Amino acid sequence: MFIPLLTITLCVLPGAQKLTLTAESGATINIRNNNKVKGCQVCTGLLIKKCNAESLNYLKGSTVELRCSRPQDVFSIEIVRRITCTTKSCSGHIIQTDFSSIDALRFNRTFTWNLVAAAPKAFQIDFTKTGLKQINPSEKCPDRHTYTLQAFQSTGNVAVEQYCRSGTISTALILKSGSFSVDVPAEQKLQNDKFDVTVGEKIKSLARISLTLPKGTSSSELLSPDYPESFPDDDTMGWYFRVPEKHRVDVQFLNLTQPDCVKKEVAVEYHQKDRVTSVLGLNDTQPLQKQGDFLLTLRNCEMERAPADSPGLTFTLKVSAYPPRSKALLTILGVVATLLVISVIVLVVMIRKKKKKKLSHEVAVYNPNGINFLPGYESPEVLGTCEDDESHVYEEIDDTLVYTHLLKRNAETGNYEETYKPVSGHRDSQKPLLSSQQGPPRPNRPPSKILTPVDNTIYQNMIYQPKDQSA
Numbered sequence: 117m118f119i120p121l122l123t124i125t126l127c128v129l130p131g132a133q134k135l136t137l138t139a140e141s142g143a144t145i146n147i148r149n150n151n152k153v154k155g156c157q158v159c160t161g162l163l164i165k166k167c168n169a170e171s172l173n174y175l176k177g178s179t180v181e182l183r184c185s186r187p188q189d190v191f192s193i194e195i196v197r198r199i200t201c202t203t204k205s206c207s208g209h210i211i212q213t214d215f216s217s218i219d220a221l222r223f224n225r226t227f228t229w230n231l232v233a234a235a236p237k238a239f240q241i242d243f244t245k246t247g248l249k250q251i252n253p254s255e256k257c258p259d260r261h262t263y264t265l266q267a268f269q270s271t272g273n274v275a276v277e278q279y280c281r282s283g284t285i286s287t288a289l290i291l292k293s294g295s296f297s298v299d300v301p302a303e304q305k306l307q308n309d310k311f312d313v314t315v316g317e318k319i320k321s322l323a324r325i326s327l328t329l330p331k332g333t334s335s336s337e338l339l340s341p342d343y344p345e346s347f348p349d350d351d352t353m354g355w356y357f358r359v360p361e362k363h364r365v366d367v368q369f370l371n372l373t374q375p376d377c378v379k380k381e382v383a384v385e386y387h388q389k390d391r392v393t394s395v396l397g398l399n400d401t402q403p404l405q406k407q408g409d410f411l412l413t414l415r416n417c418e419m420e421r422a423p424a425d426s427p428g429l430t431f432t433l434k435v436s437a438y439p440p441r442s443k444a445l446l447t448i449l450g451v452v453a454t455l456l457v458i459s460v461i462v463l464v465v466m467i468r469k470k471k472k473k474k475l476s477h478e479v480a481v482y483n484p485n486g487i488n489f490l491p492g493y494e495s496p497e498v499l500g501t502c503e504d505d506e507s508h509v510y511e512e513i514d515d516t517l518v519y520t521h522l523l524k525r526n527a528e529t530g531n532y533e534e535t536y537k538p539v540s541g542h543r544d545s546q547k548p549l550l551s552s553q554q555g556p557p558r559p560n561r562p563p564s565k566i567l568t569p570v571d572n573t574i575y576q577n578m579i580y581q582p583k584d585q586s587a
Contacts, residue, residue: 133187135180135219146194147172147180150224156184158191187223188302194226199313201233206313210241210296214306221303228297231290231313238289238324240316241265241296246309247328249283250338257281260304267322267341268293271349275342276323284336286358289316289324321352321413328358329365329437337370338433340414346375346428347416354413355433357405362440365405367412369398370434373427377417382429387411398431 147158148171159167159181172180184190200207210229215221233239248263256262257280265276267290276294279285300306327336338355340347347353359365374382386393386403388410394403416429 133182133184135182142198144173144196146196147182148192148194149190150192151190153184153190156182156187156190158182192224192226193220194228196228196230199229199231199239201231201237201239201313201315203234203237204315206231206239206315209313210311212298212306212309214300214308221305224299224302225306226297226299227306228295229313230293230295232293233290233315235292236318238291238316238319239294240314241288241290242286242312242314243288244286244328245311246281247283248279248281248285250277250285251280252339253278253343255280259307260301261307262299264295264297264299265290265323266295266297267291268295269322269348269351274322274348276353277325277339277341284327284329284334285325286328287326289319289326291319291322294323319354321354322348324354324356324411326356326358327435329360329363329435331360331363332439333437335434335436338435340429340431340433343430346419346430347414349421349428350380350416350418352413352415354411356409356411357435358409359405359437360439361408364438364440365410366436366438367402367405368434368436369402370432372398372431373429374398375417375429376420376426378420379418380415382417383415385413385415387413 149156149158149169152170154169157167157169158172159165160172165181167183182191197208199210212227214225231239231241251257251262253275255278259281261281263279263281265279265288267274267276276288276290277285296311298306322341325338329336341353342348357365369384382398384396384398384400384402386395386405388407393410396402412433419428420426421428
């Protein structure tokens with residue numbers, strides 16, 4: 117079980133503050149003047165004072181004097197532990213615990229673990245319990261805990277990524293040696309947590325980051341190592357993606373700056389089941405991944421870095437995952453569309469039938485040449501087909517037949533002349549007058565629709581013939 121790394125006792129002296137620092141065995145305490153404030157020093161020693169204006173490192177407990185009126189505004193404290201891995205196991209895990217002293221919370225604090233793996237193995241850090249999310253170095257984490265992963269190389273240290281808690285990153289493999297640290301600001305207590313450290317597999321890249329993509333639609337963005345600085349010269353980095361079943365993954369390189377290459381070329385390799393499936397350039401369209409988990413590795417070229425303003429290689433890697441298309445859904449949409457079309461067709465037919473039915477009732481009775489029939493039907497036997505047949509033409513119209521209802525009423529009074537007088541001409545208020553010219557065309561009507569004798573009798577009874585007054 118891990119014990120507190122540091123105990124701090126703070127004593128206020130005129131013009132200075134004295135701290136007593138106690139670290140566990142094997143831990144290193146670093147006190148740094150981050151802002152390089154003049155007039156502030158960190159000193160140690162009881163009889164002989166050793167002072168430094170910038171930083172001071174410790175391997176065991178000691179008393180430290182901070183000669184500054186407000187040291188918490190000038191100095192920060194870092195506690196460094198070391199974890200060593202053999203080819204079979206590692207000496208410990210990453211366990212986050214804060215100082216027991218309240219005075220320590222007044223300072224910005226960094227907790228760092230240096231890790232070393234036995235060649236040719238890598239060490240692996242497991243983030244599965246919480247998950248991590250990569251952020252831009254200028255971003256702040258909501259819980260004010262910022263994590264940094266570095267790879268140590270002969271050419272220098274490489275900041276692999278910076279993270280916040282809660283994300284899709286599940287594990288990290290670092291070749292040979294590196295570090296993992298968490299920064300917390302003053303007045304923020306470190307959250308208790310644990311990340312397991314184990315011996316990882318052999319890798320050929322400086323690091324390999326594994327991401328577990330969630331089910332459903334999702335999107336993740338990853339930055340190139342050492343961002344916003346250039347990707348390491350002539351080096352390789354890998355990202356392994358665990359993809360939910362039947363999901364598709366789309367890969368894009370955004371915000372891309374390409375280096376001036378002296379040797380080789382920048383290449384993107386896709387691996388599945390331990391074999392290379394495709395090798396592309398950064399400007400090529402990246403293939404849609406449909407076959408489950410895959411490894412993406414990026415290999416930088418040997419860059420020309422003579423120009424001071426050469427940007428080198430930087431990018432944002434965007435990975436989008438999509439769930440399988442549902443066949444309950446496409447079928448339903450097809451059925452709904454079919455029913456909608458059928459409904460529209462039925463509605464149109466009903467409207468047309470309704471209009472046709474309405475028009476069929478709005479008819480009048482014709483009586484050309486003494487034969488009654490309804491328009492819309494034609495009887496060849498009665499009407500004939502000869503164009504010279506003028507039986508339907510009216511030479512004159514008996515007004516008494518048109519105004520029968522008036523004659524019937526006046527028959528009772530014996531007065532006809534005051535009730536109706538034929539007039540020449542036509543006025544809008546009058547009923548239309550039939551012309552002696554050719555009438556409307558004969559409508560078509562089946563022979564079965566010729567008016568029966570009963571119909572003729574009913575119609576003839578409507579025509580009133582006035583009695584002779586002399587009778």
